[in-house]
Amino acid sequence: MNSAANSRMIEIVHVNRTFQRADGQMVKAVDNVSVVIKEGEFVCLVGPSGCGKTTLLQMVAGLLEPSDGGIAVAGREISGPGRERGMVFQKDSVFPWMRVIDNVEYGLKCRGVPAAQRREIARTYLERVGLGHVEKAWPRELSGGMLKRVAIATVFANGSRVLLLDEPFGALDYVTRHQLQSVLLDLWDEGGAAARRTVLFVTHDVDEALSLADRILVFHSGHLVDDLAVTAERPRSTDSLLLPDMVAIKHKLLAHLGLEKRAKPLAIVQDGAAS
Amino acid sequence: MTLVAPDVLTRPSPSLLSRARILLAILDPLRLAGVVLFVLVWQVLTLGLPAIILPTPRGVVERLVADFWSAPALSYYGVEEANLYGNLIYTAENVAIAVVIGSVIGILAGLLSARFGIIRAIIDPVMMTAGTVPILVAAPFLLIWFGVGRASAVCLVIFYVIVILYLFAQRAATNLDPVYEESARTLGATPAGIVRDILIPATVPEILGGLRIALAGAWGLEAIAELLGSQSGVGKVLEVLAGATDPQGIMATLLMLGLAAIVVDAVAAFAVARTAKWSAASR
Amino acid sequence: MITSHVHRDRWISVAVFLTLAAIWQVLSMVYTAEAQPGEPMIAGWQVLFTNTFLAMSDYWQGGFGVPAVADGAARSYPAAFLAVASHSIDTIGRLAIGLAVGGAAGLLFGLAVSWSRWTRRLFDWPLQFLRTLPLLAMVPLFQLWFGTYFLGEVLFVAYGIGVIVFAGTVNAVRNVPQIYIDNARSLGASRWTLCRTIVLPAIFPAMRSTILLSLGAGWSAVLGAEYLGAQSGLGYIIVYAQQFAYLDRMFFIALLFIVYTSISYWAIGRLSARWLAWAPPSQRR
Numbered sequence: 001m002n003s004a005a006n007s008r009m010i011e012i013v014h015v016n017r018t019f020q021r022a023d024g025q026m027v028k029a030v031d032n033v034s035v036v037i038k039e040g041e042f043v044c045l046v047g048p049s050g051c052g053k054t055t056l057l058q059m060v061a062g063l064l065e066p067s068d069g070g071i072a073v074a075g076r077e078i079s080g081p082g083r084e085r086g087m088v089f090q091k092d093s094v095f096p097w098m099r100v101i102d103n104v105e106y107g108l109k110c111r112g113v114p115a116a117q118r119r120e121i122a123r124t125y126l127e128r129v130g131l132g133h134v135e136k137a138w139p140r141e142l143s144g145g146m147l148k149r150v151a152i153a154t155v156f157a158n159g160s161r162v163l164l165l166d167e168p169f170g171a172l173d174y175v176t177r178h179q180l181q182s183v184l185l186d187l188w189d190e191g192g193a194a195a196r197r198t199v200l201f202v203t204h205d206v207d208e209a210l211s212l213a214d215r216i217l218v219f220h221s222g223h224l225v226d227d228l229a230v231t232a233e234r235p236r237s238t239d240s241l242l243l244p245d246m247v248a249i250k251h252k253l254l255a256h257l258g259l260e261k262r263a264k265p266l267a268i269v270q271d272g273a274a275s
Numbered sequence: 276m277t278l279v280a281p282d283v284l285t286r287p288s289p290s291l292l293s294r295a296r297i298l299l300a301i302l303d304p305l306r307l308a309g310v311v312l313f314v315l316v317w318q319v320l321t322l323g324l325p326a327i328i329l330p331t332p333r334g335v336v337e338r339l340v341a342d343f344w345s346a347p348a349l350s351y352y353g354v355e356e357a358n359l360y361g362n363l364i365y366t367a368e369n370v371a372i373a374v375v376i377g378s379v380i381g382i383l384a385g386l387l388s389a390r391f392g393i394i395r396a397i398i399d400p401v402m403m404t405a406g407t408v409p410i411l412v413a414a415p416f417l418l419i420w421f422g423v424g425r426a427s428a429v430c431l432v433i434f435y436v437i438v439i440l441y442l443f444a445q446r447a448a449t450n451l452d453p454v455y456e457e458s459a460r461t462l463g464a465t466p467a468g469i470v471r472d473i474l475i476p477a478t479v480p481e482i483l484g485g486l487r488i489a490l491a492g493a494w495g496l497e498a499i500a501e502l503l504g505s506q507s508g509v510g511k512v513l514e515v516l517a518g519a520t521d522p523q524g525i526m527a528t529l530l531m532l533g534l535a536a537i538v539v540d541a542v543a544a545f546a547v548a549r550t551a552k553w554s555a556a557s558r
Numbered sequence: 559m560i561t562s563h564v565h566r567d568r569w570i571s572v573a574v575f576l577t578l579a580a581i582w583q584v585l586s587m588v589y590t591a592e593a594q595p596g597e598p599m600i601a602g603w604q605v606l607f608t609n610t611f612l613a614m615s616d617y618w619q620g621g622f623g624v625p626a627v628a629d630g631a632a633r634s635y636p637a638a639f640l641a642v643a644s645h646s647i648d649t650i651g652r653l654a655i656g657l658a659v660g661g662a663a664g665l666l667f668g669l670a671v672s673w674s675r676w677t678r679r680l681f682d683w684p685l686q687f688l689r690t691l692p693l694l695a696m697v698p699l700f701q702l703w704f705g706t707y708f709l710g711e712v713l714f715v716a717y718g719i720g721v722i723v724f725a726g727t728v729n730a731v732r733n734v735p736q737i738y739i740d741n742a743r744s745l746g747a748s749r750w751t752l753c754r755t756i757v758l759p760a761i762f763p764a765m766r767s768t769i770l771l772s773l774g775a776g777w778s779a780v781l782g783a784e785y786l787g788a789q790s791g792l793g794y795i796i797v798y799a800q801q802f803a804y805l806d807r808m809f810f811i812a813l814l815f816i817v818y819t820s821i822s823y824w825a826i827g828r829l830s831a832r833w834l835a836w837a838p839p840s841q842r843r
Contacts, residue, residue, distance in 0.1 A: 063740050083746035093741035097759035097836045106755070107745035140838045158745055305679040313684035328703060393570075400571035401578075407823045408816045409778040411694070414785070415800040415808055495692030499782050502697070503797075510695065517698030525699050533691040540690065 008075070009039040009198040010060060010162065015069035017055050029055040031222035032069075037215075039161075040196035042188065044209035047219035048257055053202045054166055056219070060200060061087045061164050073162060083107060086155030090167040094139045094147045094154075101126065101135035103150055107158030118157075125153040128190075129183055145176035149183060156187050163188075165201045169208070181212060185235070206253045210246055211236050218256045226256060330523035339527040352515035355507045359531055366501065366509040367535065370493045373429045377436025378489065382482055384437070385444025386474065395445070402441050410435040411499065418504050428500035428508070435496055436489045443485025447478035483547040490543060494536045579603070594803065601806035606813075610806040614638040617645060617795055642814070649791040650818065652708070653780045656715025661772065664720040668727025669753065678728060689725050693718045693775060694782045706787035711780065718779040719772040726768030730761035763837050766830045773826055777819050 017030040030052040037043050045053040058064040060071055062081035071078050073085060081087075086107075094103050101122050108118035126132050129149040139147060148168060155163055165184075169177040188196055203209050209216050210230060218226035228249050232240045240246060254260040314332050321331045330338075342349075343359045350357035356365065388395035410431060417427035451474070459473050501510025509532050516524040586602035601610055615637035620626035624637045631637070671681045697714060704710035734757055742756045784793025792811050799807040 061740075061744050063744065081740075081743040081746070083744075085744065087741065087744040089737055089741060091737050093737045095738060095741075095756065095759075096838075097762070098755075099836075106742070106747075110742075110746040110748070110751055138836045140836065154745065164744075303679060305676060306683050309680040310683050312680065392567075396567045396570040397574055399567070400574045404816065404820065407774070408819045409774065409781050411778050411781045411785075412796070412812050412815050415796050416805070416812075419800060419803055419805065419808075491690065491692075495694035498692055498695035499697065499785070502695075502786060513695060513698050517702060520702060522699065522702055525702065529691060529695060529699065532695055533687060536690045536692060537687070 007038045008036050009041070009073065010035075010037040010200070011072040012036070012056070012060070013070050013072075015056070015059060015066045015071060017052070017059060017064065018067045028222045030059070030066075033219075033222075033224045034069075035217065035224060035227070037198060037200070039198055040193065042196075042199045042212060042214045043201065044213035044216045045200060045202045045219060046204075046206065046209050046216055046253060046256075047225075049204075051219040052222040053217075053219045057164050057166050057200055057202050060162075061085055063087075083111065083158055084160055085162045085164055086158055086160030088148070088151045088155055088163070088165040088168045090170055092139075092144070092147050092151075094142075094150050096139045098139075099135070100131065100137050100139065100142070100150055103139065104153045104157050107154060121157050122153070125157040125187075126150075128156075128187060129153045145172055145180060148172065148180055152180070152184060152187065161197055163197050163199045163201075165199065167202050167204065170204060177208070181208065185212065189234070206250060206257070207241060209253070210241055210250060216249070216253065218253065220256065226252065228252065327520070327522065330526060334523055335526045335530060338523050339530055342524070342527060343531070348519075349512060349515065352519065353506075354511055354515055359509075359512065359528060362507055362509050362512050363531060363535060365507045366494075366497055366532075367539075369425060369429050369508070370432060370490070370497050373432035373497070374436050374486070374490060374493055376429075377433040378440045378486060380433075381437040381440030382444045385441040385446075386448050386478070388441070389445045389448030398441070402438055405434070405438045406442060410438070410496065414500055414503055417500075423504040423506070425505075428497055428505060431500045432493050432496050435492060439489040439492070440482065440485050443488075444478060444482050447481035447485075448474060450481075451477050479550055480547060483543070483550065487540060487543045487547065490539060491536065494532060498532065597804055597806060599805055601809060606806060606810055610810045611635075611638050611642075613804070613807055614641045614795075614810070617641040617798075619644075645791055645795055646814070646818070649780055649784065649793065652711045652715055652783070652791065653776050653822075655712050656779070657719055657773070657776050659712070660716035660719030660776075661723050661769075663716070664723025664772075665727050667720075668724045669731065669757070671724075672728055672731035678732070681728075685721075685725060685728070688721050693721075693779060697782050697786045700783070701787050706789065711783040711788055711791075714783050715776050715779045718775045722772040722775055723768060726765060726771070727761065730764035730768070731757060733764060734760040759836075762830075763834060766834065769826060769830065770823065773822060777822070781815075 012033055012035045015030055015033050016028065019027050019029055021027055029050075033052075033056060045057065047053050055064065059066050060073070060078075062078050062085065073082075078085075094100075095106070098106065101119070104122035104126055105118045108121060113121075123132070123135065126135055129152055131146060131149050131153065134142065134146070139150070142150070151168070169180050172180065188199060201209075201212060203212075213230050216226075216228045216230060217224060218228070230246070230249060232243055232246055241250075251260060317329075317332050321329050326334070339359070345358050347357055349362075354362065356362050384394075384398060388398050413434060414427070414431055417430050421427040421430060455473050455477060456469055459469050464472065497508070498510040498513065501508035502514050503510075505511045509528060512528050513525060516528065582600070583602050586598065586600040586605070589600050591599045596609075598605060612633045612635065615627050615631075615633040618624065618626050618637040618641035620629060622640060624634070624640055625631035627633055627637065671677050671685075696717075700714040700717070701710050704713050738756050738760055739752065742752050747755065780791070781793045784791040785797050788794050792815055796808050796811050799805075799811070
């Protein structure tokens with residue numbers, strides 16, 4: 001399938017990021033994190049608020065620069081944002097001054113794809129997220145869930161090999177959240193296992209991580225504290241979450257989040273990427 | 276000056292609103308460098324232009340300092356007060372009188388119009404028209420009716436202030452979420468109590484923001500009213516200096532007027548911040 | 559409910575204007591004092607649209623086969639019409655050119671200064687100072703620099719508008735939500751594309767109020783400049799008539815001025831509302 005070199009899709013090597021707080025004190029948001037993510041992996045980043053997971057995602061996106069260390073995508077060190085890494089934001093990022101279809105086309109337009117061709121691609125993905133009927137609408141006419149669908153269609157249409165999602169469904173209601181999870185998984189899985197894109201998905205929601213991820217990275221105070229494989233079969237159902245393995249992972253995650261008494265002491269995992 | 280349809284009244288820039296920010300801004304070396312750069316560019320320009328077109332920054336400042344307490348040439352041209360200080364006081368007095376009278380009328384009319392639909396329907400068309408047409412158009416009429424002097428200039432500025440504060444007060448009261456008044460009523464507040472405890476405090480930040488905008492325009496309007504016909508005031512000084520082709524004097528006078536406007540605006544901004552600590556507008 | 563209120567309010571505003579017109583007419587009949595023989599202090603509508611309008615012939619310089627009153631011709635409706643039209647064109651032309659020049663310069667300069675936080679801070683104080691300088695007080699300076707002819711007035715109007723548009727642009731760019739910029743960058747937009755497709759449309763709702771504000775400043779500036787030394791334009795007619803206490807002529811021109819400014823606001827409002835079709839109603843009003 002993939003060559004050995006290619007399979008190391010995202011390499012994060014000894015990355016640090018410090019911020020200066022308003023009172024002048026320096027805070028380490030991301031503290032010496034190293035991890036390798038394989039091509040086609042669906043990775044969820046989990047941890048309490050302020051643990052550094054969003055900061056790490058923004059550094060992979062190229063919107064923030066690491067204070068120290070390096071990040072490589074597909075073997076090349078990144079500098080700034082690039083179209084091979086698509087980002088879905090927590091807040092609504094759909095441009096309100098462009099019609100829905102123009103939003104989906106935007107990335108292609110930036111690359112100079114001819115109008116007819118990019119319209120076709122955009123239509124395809126709008127259909128796939130179930131919004132074929134509103135391509136001419138203004139974003140203000142859409143609900144929060146529909147706007148998220150537009151954002152997802154936009155990054156898929158742009159052909160990014162890596163998708164970065166920052167708590168994309170955090171502000172949605174329960175039903176919409178589940179609908180969008182399956183929209184995302186369907187698009188991710190559209191070409192079969194070999195064509196899967198690499199996904200970094202930041203979430204607060206333990207059940208969301210369990211039903212989406214191949215692998216869950218747990219963060220705490222800027223450290224990577226656990227790295228858990230989720231091996232349950234896809235597609236996953238409500239019952240999948242009740243499998244003994246899954247329940248065990250859930251217990252671990254809840255312990256890391258401080259929601260369970262039986263917590264083991266936190267340990268910093270040294271991942272293979274450090275080698 | 277003129278104002279605008281009510282939806283476009285911009286919030287005053289919050290940059291001067293809090294004391295901490297003012298301090299931070301004063302200490303910001305980049306902002307100071309900007310001022311130095313501005314003066315330098317001006318200085319460089321004077322090298323290429325004759326002094327009769329563009330005087331040097333140093334010359335303007337020295338002229339301002341010299342003329343501030345005593346400028347005998349002004350009395351020669353027929354200005355009552357032979358110094359800049361006295362004329363600035365005259366202009367500032369007129370602005371103050373006009374702003375006080377105009378804001379009392381404007382705020383009352385604005386608040387009433389927001390709570391009584393019929394009053395609004397009657398006053399709104401007049402105020403909207405007055406808000407779009409430059410008030411300046413009334414200046415020559417006032418000069419004929421009230422003659423050359425304080426009254427016509429003050430009247431002009433009063434009209435302007437009324438219109439702005441009417442629109443600001445009305446918008447502030449209209450935009451106030453009814454939930455506060457409803458909540459106060461369920462807690463047993465009387466109508467007078469609602470006006471005193473809810474309506475006035477809740478609208479004060481926005482109204483004071485309007486007052487700052489009114490103040491900013493009032494200086495220019497007062498000055499041009501004096502230019503058109505007066506025996507004193509900054510505008511009169513500008514008129515005689517323009518007649519004498521004295522750009523250095525004009526720029527010194529404008530500098531003084533600008534500094535006065537900035538100081539008054541800073542005081543008003545400070546007042547806004549003090550009275551509206553709870554409000555997001557006082558960021 | 560709401561529509562019927564709007565409907566009622568519209569009728570009330572028509573009634574208000576009609577009442578004001580009627581009060582004016584009554585006043586003209588009650589108070590018949592004359593500033594000069596044949597020049598009533600309060601001119602009724604029948605006088606305004608006949609004698610007063612005819613008197614506008616005095617301001618016609620001659621041409622198009624219609625001779626000037628100054629050259630001995632009698633007052634005539636064609637001359638009056640040509641006088642009003644030519645002075646209106648002068649005034650509106652000054653405003654339009656000033657609006658175009660000042661608006662474009664203010665916008666471009668504002669975008670350039672907004673390039674980075676450093677440039678913004680560098681220009682902050684000089685900008686604040688220029689904005690606080692009372693515009694109308696600066697007429698004499700501009701006339702000294704550029705004369706009382708077309709150039710001086712146009713540059714004055716352009717300056718007044720430019721400062722407001724410049725400040726408005728810098729402020730609007732600062733308030734563009736970061737998320738749109740981040741999103742566009744992660745989709746591969748270059749800096750120039752970012753400016754054209756994200757920053758420009760995103761600042762437009764905020765710029766709408768700036769445009770209307772600068773339109774008002776522009777009208778004031780034109781009027782101010784024409785009061786103080788221009789040799790043509792509606793403001794020139796007003797102060798010229800004022801020197802002879804021709805109140806009816808002043809009133810006629812002031813009415814014309816009200817009509818022009820109202821039309822200009824209405825037009826700009828309609829135009830910007832069309833460009834803002836995408837914005838939620840709260841930003842469109």
